[in-house]
Each structure stands twice: as structure tokens, then as C-alpha cells.
Amino acid sequence: VLNLVDVGQHLYSPNASVSGALDLTSFEKKAIIHRTLTGNITGVFLPTTPIPGLELTLVLTQDATGGRTFTITGVKASYGVPFTLTATPGGVDVLHLFFTGAGWIITPHVLNAKNL
Numbered sequence: 001v002l003n004l005v006d007v008g009q010h011l012y013s014p015n016a017s018v019s020g021a022l023d024l025t026s027f028e029k030k031a032i033i034h035r036t037l038t039g040n041i042t043g044v045f046l047p048t049t050p051i052p053g054l055e056l057t058l059v060l061t062q063d064a065t066g067g068r069t070f071t072i073t074g075v076k077a078s079y080g081v082p083f084t085l086t087a088t089p090g091g092v093d094v095l096h097l098f099f100t101g102a103g104w105i106i107t108p109h110v111l112n113a114k115n116l
Contacts, residue, residue, distance in 0.1 A: 011027060011029060011030070011031040011032070012031070012032050013027075013031060013032070013033040013034060014034060015034040015035065015036055015061070016034070016035055016036070017035070017036050017037075017038045017063075018035045018036070018037060018038065018039075018041065019037070019038045019039025019040070019041075020039060020040075020041070020042055020043075021041075021042065021043045021044070021045060022035065022041050022043070022044045022045070023045045024044060024045060024046050024047065024056060024097075025045050025046065025047055025048060026047075027047055027054075027056055028047060028050070028051075028054075029054070030054065030055045030056070031055075031056050031057070032057045032059065033056060033057065033058050033059065034059045034061070035058065035059070035060055035061070036060075036061045036062075036063055037060055037061065037062055037063060037068035037070075037085075038063050038068075039068060040068050040069045040070075040071070041068070041069065041070045041071060041072075042071055043071060043072070043073070044071075044072040044073075044075075046074075046075075046097070046099075046104060047099075050099040051099070052099060052100065052101030053098075053099065053101075054098070054099040055096065055097065055098050055099075056096075056097040057094065057095070057096055057097075057109070058094070058095040058096075058097065059092065059093075059094050060085060060092070060093050060094075060095065061090065061091070061092045062085070062086065062087065062088060062089055062090055062091040062092075063089065064089050064090070065089060066087050066088050066089035066090070066091060067087045068085065068087075069084075069085065070085050070095075072106060074103075074104070075097070075103070075104040075105065075106045076103060076104070076105050076106070077105075077106055077107075078105060078106065078107035078108070083108040083111065085111070086111060086112040088112075091112060092110075092112075092113040093108065093110065093111050093112065093113065094108075094109040094110040094111075094113060095107070095108055095109060096108075096109045
């Protein structure tokens with residue numbers, strides 16, 4: 001069961017652990033999603049009928065082991081430049097997903113952030 005808090009103009013999803021597939025299909029409006037990586041993210045499922053302009057912000061934290069990876073397909077990287085998550089245990093990265101109406105774009109908003 002997904003814990004979502006509606007805070008008015010967007011949804012907030014408190015921290016939860018994730019490994020394997022990251023399911024974002026239930027997010028139909030702007031959302032801030034906190035997840036602790038306990039394993040590699042091998043795929044991301046995005047909303048299937050998003051509205052143009054939908055924004056999803058992922059705040060991803062490495063667990064105590066660190067070195068977890070993030071794989072997403074069918075999404076264009078900002079400026080066509082791939083990125084790598086911070087591998088340090090406890091490292092925090094903020095990624096921004098945006099639906100243009102024609103497809104999804106992912107942008108690393110903040111890499112190697114501290115104290116989020």
C-alpha cells in the first residue's frame with residue numbers, strides 16, 4: 001500500500017525502501033517521492049496516462065551499503081547526458097521527471113546532496 005499525503009497542489013510520499021522495480025504508476029499529479037535504495041533499481045514504471053506538464057521529483061537515498069544503481073528506459077535524459085547516482089552510503093540524489101505531452105524527460109536536479 002502506497003502512503004500518499006495530499007498537501008494541496010502536490011502529493012508527498014514519505015520515505016520507503018525500494019529495490020528492483022520502482023512503481024510510480026499511481027502518481028497522477030505533481031509529487032515528491034522519497035525512497036531509500038536497498039538494492040539496485042532495475043526498472044521504473046511511470047504513469048500510463050499522464051497529463052502534459054506532470055512533474056515527479058524523486059529523492060533517492062543510498063542505504064548503509066551504498067553503491068545502488070538506477071536504471072530507467074524509455075525516458076530522455078536532459079541534454080542527452082546520462083548520470084550516475086551517488087554511490088556513498090547515505091548519499092542523496094534528487095531527480096526530476098517531467099512529461100512533455102510527447103514523452104518523459106529525466107534531469108538530475110541535485111546529485112550528492114546532504115541532509116535532505
